[in-house]
Amino acid sequence: MKYLDEYRDAELVKRLTDQIRQASTQRWVLMDVCGGQTHSLVRNGIEQSLLDTVELIHGPGCPVCVTPVTVIDFAITLSMRPNTIVASFGDMLRVPGSFSSLLDARSKGGQVRIVYSPVDALRIARQLPEKNIVFLAVGFETTAPSTALAVLQASQQGLKNFTVIPAHVRVQPAMELLAQSADNRVQGFLAAGHVCVVNGFASYEKFVHDFKVPVVVTGFEPVDLLEGILECIACLEVKEPKVVNRYGRSVTREGNKAAQELIERVYQTSDRTWRGFGVIPRGGLSLLPEWDKFDAYHVFPTSVPLVAQERSECRGADVMSGKIKPKDCPAFGNRCTPEEPLGAPMVSSEGACAAYYRFDPIRISVNE
Amino acid sequence: MCLGIPGQLKRWLDTDPLFARAEVEFAGIRREIYMACVPDAVVGEYVIVHAGIAIGIVDEVEAIKTLNDLSTELSSEMDREIQS
Numbered sequence: 001m002k003y004l005d006e007y008r009d010a011e012l013v014k015r016l017t018d019q020i021r022q023a024s025t026q027r028w029v030l031m032d033v034c035g036g037q038t039h040s041l042v043r044n045g046i047e048q049s050l051l052d053t054v055e056l057i058h059g060p061g062c063p064v065c066v067t068p069v070t071v072i073d074f075a076i077t078l079s080m081r082p083n084t085i086v087a088s089f090g091d092m093l094r095v096p097g098s099f100s101s102l103l104d105a106r107s108k109g110g111q112v113r114i115v116y117s118p119v120d121a122l123r124i125a126r127q128l129p130e131k132n133i134v135f136l137a138v139g140f141e142t143t144a145p146s147t148a149l150a151v152l153q154a155s156q157q158g159l160k161n162f163t164v165i166p167a168h169v170r171v172q173p174a175m176e177l178l179a180q181s182a183d184n185r186v187q188g189f190l191a192a193g194h195v196c197v198v199n200g201f202a203s204y205e206k207f208v209h210d211f212k213v214p215v216v217v218t219g220f221e222p223v224d225l226l227e228g229i230l231e232c233i234a235c236l237e238v239k240e241p242k243v244v245n246r247y248g249r250s251v252t253r254e255g256n257k258a259a260q261e262l263i264e265r266v267y268q269t270s271d272r273t274w275r276g277f278g279v280i281p282r283g284g285l286s287l288l289p290e291w292d293k294f295d296a297y298h299v300f301p302t303s304v305p306l307v308a309q310e311r312s313e314c315r316g317a318d319v320m321s322g323k324i325k326p327k328d329c330p331a332f333g334n335r336c337t338p339e340e341p342l343g344a345p346m347v348s349s350e351g352a353c354a355a356y357y358r359f360d361p362i363r364i365s366v367n368e
Numbered sequence: 369m370c371l372g373i374p375g376q377l378k379r380w381l382d383t384d385p386l387f388a389r390a391e392v393e394f395a396g397i398r399r400e401i402y403m404a405c406v407p408d409a410v411v412g413e414y415v416i417v418h419a420g421i422a423i424g425i426v427d428e429v430e431a432i433k434t435l436n437d438l439s440t441e442l443s444s445e446m447d448r449e450i451q452s
Contacts, residue, residue, distance in 0.1 A: 034370055
């Protein structure tokens with residue numbers, strides 16, 4: 001496919017890998033904050049091939065992984081409610097809540113449908129006017145325009161049976177939290193390319209100024225990722241932290257204004273609990289009060305669970321903040337597998353643990 | 369989650385600000401995509417599609433420039449290696 005295949009060129013990959021090795025005078029610690037990049041780095045063997053040169057920490061770049069237990073519990077409760085269907089991206093189905101997952105709920109009669117787009121959930125709402133359709137709106141700023149669009153379309157069409165569970169998170173506040181933590185080891189960030197398609201990268205200029213770490217906007221294909229890593233290391237080697245855009249074919253400094261306007265019409269920035277990280281100031285998006293009638297929390301207040309139970313054995317937050325590697329977790333690959341996960345990073349298609357489990361089998365067998 | 373796939377805009381179907389839709393082709397397969405975030409996209413251009421909606425337009429000039437820069441660098445290095 002155009003704009004994908006050419007960025008997978010083996011010769012370019014080899015050359016860039018060599019350049020990164022040559023450019024590094026020490027082993028730098030970089031963090032990606034995008035599950036898509038995490039998987040590409042592991043799947044394409046980039047992490048392994050640069051093991052001596054760069055330590056790659058896979059940060060909290062998987063929105064599914066940081067979705068709080070209470071949100072999943074709420075969705076499960078709603079799925080068991082009469083005449084109610086929960087529509088969700090497939091990623092969320094196996095994620096464990098306090099006691100079960102949406103998939104478990106479905107096996108017990110809960111109404112759960114997998115959709116590819118929030119607009120598909122809207123279609124179900126139109127087809128089944130007697131049912132309440134609740135869309136579980138997870139995702140970074142990349143996904144927020146699509147759920148904002150669904151709310152605006154539902155409003156314009158006067159749909160009364162469509163609501164969303166607003167669970168969008170914002171990536172930069174999480175990076176700020178990590179950058180200012182006392183035990184931070186991250187020396188440079190690869191900024192999530194598709195979040196920047198929407199947001200642009202101007203907001204990282206202050207981040208770089210405040211925290212003195214380079215931020216390189218990076219794409220997803222092997223050549224993109226290696227270019228991002230090379231640029232980040234180049235900045236570190238000359239001690240010049242700055243923002244560099246290495247995903248120029250898709251990202252501009254100001255981002256996509258039309259997408260930002262959609263988000264601003266429907267959402268407001270709010271403090272948000274991230275699973276494993278606690279409350280992150282301005283770390284999420286909530287619906288503006290004028291959209292209360294599309295907010296599942298307002299429409300179904302009695303289904304909101306009062307208490308949630310975190311499973312303590314999952315060390316997902318330690319993985320996402322770089323304290324441990326997925327395989328350092330004692331549960332990895334034995335008590336925690338994609339089929340029976342203890343936490344979201346093992347089950348989400350973008351979770352770091354899932355990436356290691358799927359694409360790094362040699363070291364898995366060592367671990368066993 | 370933030371997967372975005374580039375597809376080529378083939379035909380506009382609706383230009384309403386909220387319900388804008390177009391046919392977008394991915395590796396030979398056409399899909400209907402919501403276009404509210406890329407109202408200025410032109411037929412023939414590539415858009416990045418995420419969760420059923422286009423969230424950005426691929427800048428062809430930038431795309432070619434990146435690859436050209438890399439390829440030029442690569443070929444000049446190879447030339448040097450051959451000569452040496």
